[in-house]
Amino acid sequence: MSAHKTSTSPSFPHSMLHRAIYSTLHRSPIRYIHVKMLSLEEQAKKNAAYKAVDENFPENAKVIGVGSGSTVVYVAERLGQLPNKSDFVCIPTGFQLKQLIISNGLNLGSIEQFPDVDIAFDGADECDESLNLIKGGGACLFQEKLVAGSAKKFVVVADFRKKSAALGVQWTKGVPIEIVPNSYAKVTADLTRMGASKVILRQGGSAKAGPVITDNNNFLLDADFGKIEDPKLLHAQIKALVGVVETGLFTNMAKKAYFGETDGAVSTWSA
Numbered sequence: 001m002s003a004h005k006t007s008t009s010p011s012f013p014h015s016m017l018h019r020a021i022y023s024t025l026h027r028s029p030i031r032y033i034h035v036k037m038l039s040l041e042e043q044a045k046k047n048a049a050y051k052a053v054d055e056n057f058p059e060n061a062k063v064i065g066v067g068s069g070s071t072v073v074y075v076a077e078r079l080g081q082l083p084n085k086s087d088f089v090c091i092p093t094g095f096q097l098k099q100l101i102i103s104n105g106l107n108l109g110s111i112e113q114f115p116d117v118d119i120a121f122d123g124a125d126e127c128d129e130s131l132n133l134i135k136g137g138g139a140c141l142f143q144e145k146l147v148a149g150s151a152k153k154f155v156v157v158a159d160f161r162k163k164s165a166a167l168g169v170q171w172t173k174g175v176p177i178e179i180v181p182n183s184y185a186k187v188t189a190d191l192t193r194m195g196a197s198k199v200i201l202r203q204g205g206s207a208k209a210g211p212v213i214t215d216n217n218n219f220l221l222d223a224d225f226g227k228i229e230d231p232k233l234l235h236a237q238i239k240a241l242v243g244v245v246e247t248g249l250f251t252n253m254a255k256k257a258y259f260g261e262t263d264g265a266v267s268t269w270s271a
């Protein structure tokens with residue numbers, strides 16, 4: 001399935017913004033003004049998120065799914081600016097968004113209370129032109145799939161770095177796989193037999209000694225399969241392993257993807 005692509009002019013070109021602020025500062029007697037500048041990547045995330053919300057928020061929507069990561073921060077921000085924000089509830093996909101929903105003055109709900117989601121917005125670690133995704137770089141893949149799978153429409157928001165010719169090409173950390181903790185040795189061996197060149201039990205690094213624990217009290221494996229020719233088949237094979245809760249391969253789920261570009265434009269891919 002080939003994707004339909006569009007690109008729109010920037011509504012607020014990044015370089016123009018920089019030039020305007022630079023010249024204002026140099027003409028001003030007050031030289032030391034604190035200006036919050038977004039990096040190119042952050043501005044791209046924000047542009048994509050704002051446009052995705054503006055173009056897709058359904059009229060009279062009551063239940064909105066909001067995923068996890070650094071890009072959906074701007075989705076929550078935009079939702080919080082809507083004049084009708086008291087008319088809908090937002091369903092988070094993890095602890096991070098629960099807090100952001102509250103801090104943006106939005107109504108917080110749960111997927112147990114509201115299993116029929118009108119639309120879900122979420123980021124991605126990698127997206128191909130058929131809108132297959134790798135997700136889970138932030139350890140939230142299970143609840144993300146639960147919410148996206150409950151939504152009438154699933155829209156991806158990302159910056160230019162996430163576009164890829166095929167999964168496993170741009171994102172080289174491996175496919176995130178959520179597993180029941182005591183199955184990690186068995187599932188690691190299974191994945192290696194299936195052809196993974198490297199399987200890593202994700203660690204908390206300097207923030208935590210030992211493995212990352214997901215919001216569902218599970219572990220994560222990152223399994224490197226190189227370039228993934230058939231994401232749907234690979235997902236089915238991994239999912240069939242005893243111990244696997246969910247994979248970070250999202251296939252046939254997203255309807256549209258918004259990418260913030262380096263020049264301030266937003267391009268889209270459609271399924």
Ligand SMILES: O=C[C@H](O)[C@H](O)[C@H](O)COP(=O)(O)O
Pocket residue numbers: 067068069070071072122123124125134135136137138139140141144
């Ligand atoms: O588990 C995390 C999620 O799948 C994120 O949506 C994904 O990692 C993308 O995050 P970001 O928007 O920070 O690139």
